Amino acid sequence: MDDHRFCENCGHDLWMRRGGAARAPSGPCPACGTTGSNGVVGANGFGVDEAGEDYCGTCGLRRSDGTEHVEADLGRVAGVSDRGLVHVRNEDAMAVGVLDPPDGPTLVAAVVCDGVSSVDSPELASRAGADAALVRLLHPGGPNMKEAVGEAATAVAALADAGYRNPPSCTLVAAVVDPGTGGDPTITVGWVGDSRVYWLAAPDAAEPARLLTVDHSWAVEMIAAGALDVETAMADRRAHAITRWLGAGGEPEPDVVTFRPAGPGLLLLCSDGLWNYLPGAADLAEAALPRLERGGPAAVARALTTIALDAGGRDNVTVVAVPVGPSDERRY
Structure with a gap:
């Protein structure tokens, strides 16, 4: 069946639908018309300064990369990624996709990456990692989470070849839903870093709401090792320092749960950018599930993003929602 997956004329993938981060058009500076740059070249053909900003090498204009606010809605999965109210750029990225082969189950996959702000051009790491992982998760041979994270890590590592002093890096969290047969779906989740996946359901649901991932962070590891109690660990300035990431010097080995x-x-x-404001699964479920019933996953992603922005929006915010199970069986 692979021979029938791609259009013979243009090569378009006939089975896969994708959405995610926008891409800025390449071309001359809109202010002065200059092409080219000084120093390192970014994804849009402009220069990249030490802070990772895209700028014109002639007039210094900072050019928008088109990712301040991105929405993707594929029906079975939807997401929003927003710059927030404080950061000058969106260092998060998402990639969502649906693989609908004619002779197999419809797979739904989603990836969220969060760029490490202390490195150069972290947004490039997020985009490269998210895109690479999604393609592997929707591979016709079936999803393989460890391989998907491995390919994401390779894509991020390749950015170091551009000559950055402090190469781009990011966290990653990914999920794939296989509907299986007879309405018995299987969910596989993998992560590196402190982006999260939650399972949300009503308080009396058969599968209770809960956090599915465990942050790869200094505080979580100190607590797990019994070295510090929760209050002391979370009060430490190193509490949110990540211990795994994709990119230079990182440990890209994912944890995987199914x-x-x-x-x-x-x-x-x-x-x-969301869970710092609303970390509890029950609270997220209370905010999300009524929106899902009224407006689908896109309404959930928009509503939760708005909650984070209204709470201060101190970080980039990315939210992806994937309904699981037949809609006529959901109980909210």
């Missing part, structure tokens, strides 16, 4: 939910619900992927 589960078959006992009932329908909502899978939620997000960066810390």
